[in-house]
Structures are given as structure tokens and as C-alpha cells.
Amino acid sequence: MDVKDIIKEENLVYGKTKLLTDNIMHYCPGCTHGVVHKVLAEVIDEMGIQEKTIGVAPVGCSVLAYNYIDIDWHEAAHGRAPALATAINRLYPDKYVFTYQGDGDLASIGTAEIIHACNRGENIVVIFINNGIYGMTGGQMAPTSILDMPTSTTPYGRKVELNGYPLKITDLIAQLPGTCYVTRQSGHTPAAVRKLKKAITKAFENVGKKKGTSFIEVVSTCNSGWKLSPVKANEWMVEHMFPFYPIGDFKDE
Amino acid sequence: MAKVRGAIVVDVEKCKGCGLCVVACPSKVIDLAKEVNGKGYNYAYMANPDACIGCANCAIVCPDTVITVYKVNTEANV
Ligand SMILES: Cc1ncc(C[n+]2csc(CCOP(=O)(O)OP(=O)(O)O)c2C)c(N)n1
Ligand code: SF4
Ligand code: SF4
Ligand code: SF4
Ligand SMILES: [Mg+2]
Numbered sequence: 390m391d392v393k394d395i396i397k398e399e400n401l402v403y404g405k406t407k408l409l410t411d412n413i414m415h416y417c418p419g420c421t422h423g424v425v426h427k428v429l430a431e432v433i434d435e436m437g438i439q440e441k442t443i444g445v446a447p448v449g450c451s452v453l454a455y456n457y458i459d460i461d462w463h464e465a466a467h468g469r470a471p472a473l474a475t476a477i478n479r480l481y482p483d484k485y486v487f488t489y490q491g492d493g494d495l496a497s498i499g500t501a502e503i504i505h506a507c508n509r510g511e512n513i514v515v516i517f518i519n520n521g522i523y524g525m526t527g528g529q530m531a532p533t534s535i536l537d538m539p540t541s542t543t544p545y546g547r548k549v550e551l552n553g554y555p556l557k558i559t560d561l562i563a564q565l566p567g568t569c570y571v572t573r574q575s576g577h578t579p580a581a582v583r584k585l586k587k588a589i590t591k592a593f594e595n596v597g598k599k600k601g602t603s604f605i606e607v608v609s610t611c612n613s614g615w616k617l618s619p620v621k622a623n624e625w626m627v628e629h630m631f632p633f634y635p636i637g638d639f640k641d642e
Numbered sequence: 643m644a645k646v647r648g649a650i651v652v653d654v655e656k657c658k659g660c661g662l663c664v665v666a667c668p669s670k671v672i673d674l675a676k677e678v679n680g681k682g683y684n685y686a687y688m689a690n691p692d693a694c695i696g697c698a699n700c701a702i703v704c705p706d707t708v709i710t711v712y713k714v715n716t717e718a719n720v
Contacts, residue, residue: 390647390714390716392649392688392691394714395647395648395649395696395712395713395714396649396651396712397712400712400713400714401710401711401712402648402696402698402711402712402713403698403701403702403709403710403711404701404710404711405707405708405710406707409707413656413706414705414706416705416706417658418658418659418660418683418705419658419660419661419662419705420705421705422705423704423705423706423707424703424704424705427704427705427707576703577703578666578703579666579697579698579699579702579703582702582703583702618661619660619661619662620660620661620662620664620665623662
């Protein structure tokens, strides 16, 4: 059978969701941000909540996320996405409000906002992209950088004596009574992407049920900041990040 | 046993040549072209089209969502 006999509308099994715009993403080749954007767009599309969803974009590489997913968005100051999401959720309690934040944004400058929003149990979804680094500004150490990880500000690797311990912020978030669902996922293989999609779907369903805060960490790569190819970055993540940031659910109530 | 055949279409100008689809494919269908697209990336293409089973693994992991997947059950056509 010839390829052109297979490539026909009636044989379509996978294509880009309409919720992803036609804009070319500014992300580096192989960046996990693109995978998570795709999954988010698919979930919002499949749940039929495009008109009811409001995203809050962060400062970081995903600052322009609003160019790529065709929903309503707000842009927050660095780290303040959970505070803005709180306000939006309280003004529009029937909307599906989510924040999309990097690890520098969420676990460094925005630590206060995320802890208190989760502790208050704001009825929102938090998507937390943990690539262990400040991607946008040139690969500096983040609170989440793991020990011995080379970054532009720790060229010989992160050391406890000088840089302190890496912060497992998701473990802290899971302790807070306001959170109903806390999980750590990834997006480096087809199976991981499918699991991530289930997790994001559950989180948005929780908003519909008004259950409180759903928090999804996505252990991610920043291949440019890590100075590895996209394929090698995924391998490095599996070998070095996963032992410290194991994949799985913390809480599902 | 039903025989499944698949095929992919890559939006060549939007592909960034990251290679994540190449390693995600269970049938070793995809390779990066020697030629480059308008942005200078070695884009993905079906180097071994007969082996494609239409599983969509490549499209699912593509960060730029530039792969479309088609699948047929060839037995139905015999
Ligand atoms: C108030 C303020 N402080 C610092 C910065 C500089 N800055 C921009 S992005 C960023 C960190 C981004 O890292 P992360 O949140 O991990 O996102 P990534 O780019 O890795 O996805 C910083 C410190 C800023 N824009 N605003
Ligand atoms: S710098 Fe890192 S996080 Fe930012 S787009 Fe590039 S790979 Fe992605
Ligand atoms: S995963 Fe997507 S962007 Fe990367 S090489 Fe394959 S088709 Fe191109
Ligand atoms: S659809 Fe499956 S078999 Fe075909 S190229 Fe993609 S990953 Fe390979
Ligand atoms: Mg980061």
C-alpha cells in the first residue's frame, strides 16, 4: 500500500488540536514547555472548556504561553501567578483558572504566593515546570537545581556548603490541607505524556468539583541551559533528576 | 491477524529537528533529513515508511506538535 493511500482524512488518528494556535513556538528545539502546552491544549479542548478557562502565564521562558493556547490569559509579575489566579477565581468562581509556572518563578521568587494559595485551597490548577534551572535568563542555579548539577552560576556543580540544599517544594505543598491533588509527572516518553494528560485532566475536573488546589509538577528538561542535546537532556533527567524527584502521586483526595 | 499500516506527515517548515520523535518511534521509521528547512533545521522525515504502524508515539512527544498521523487496517482492503 502506498503512503499516499494512507494519508487521507478518513485515516487520521492524531493531529494538532485547534486550541494550539499556528504560531511557531519560540522555545528551543526539544523543550519540555512545548510538550506541556500541547497536553494542556488537548485537555481543555477535550473537556470542552475553552470558553471557561483562564490561564495565568509566568515570567520565565513560558512568559509568552498566551501566544500558543487559544484561551483567555493573564500575565503575572514574576512569581505572583497564584495571587493573580486567586483574584480571578474569586471574581469568576465558575471559570477554570490555572497557573503555569517555572521553578524559578514558583520555588524562588514566588514561594510565598504558591504556599499561601495552596494553603488557602484556592480552587485552581497549578502546572509547575521543574527544569532545575533559570532557563530564560541563561541557566543560573535555581532552588530546585540538584546537588552537583552544573549551572552557569555553579559551573563545578551545586554544593551544599556554598549553595544549600535543593528544594523539593512539591513535597511541602502536599502537606498543605488546601491541596486535593498533588502529583509529579514528566513528558519525555509517549507513556509519560499519556500519564501527564490523565493528571492534567483530573486536575481540571477537580476545579469543576470545587475540591481545592490541584498541583502538578512536571519534571522537565532545559536542554539549552543544561548544554545537552534534547535526547541527551531527557537521558540526563532520567538518570539524575528522577532519583531526587521521583515520579508519582503525593495525594489524591 | 490484521495488518496495520501507518504514515506520518511532518510540517517541515515548523519542525525544529530536535530528534525526540526519532527515539520515540518503536519501528525506527523516522530520521532527520540531511537537508535543512527555512530555519536551518534538519527536519524529521519517514526514512523507512513501510515500517510505520500509525501508533502516534512520535506525534505525542513532539514539543512543536508538527506531526500528523494516519493509520489503516490493510486487511480490510484485501
Ligand atoms: C522581579 C524580577 N526578577 C528577576 C527577573 C529575571 N528573570 C526572568 S525569568 C527568571 C527565572 C526563570 O526561571 P524559571 O521560572 O525556572 O523558568 P524557565 O525559564 O526555566 O522555564 C528570572 C530570574 C524578572 N524578570 N523579574
Ligand atoms: S532555555 Fe530551556 S526552558 Fe527556555 S526554551 Fe530553551 S530549553 Fe526551554
Ligand atoms: S519531535 Fe517534532 S520538532 Fe522534533 S524533530 Fe520530530 S517532528 Fe521535528
Ligand atoms: S506513528 Fe508510530 S511507527 Fe509511525 S513514525 Fe510515528 S512513532 Fe513511528
Ligand atoms: Mg526553570
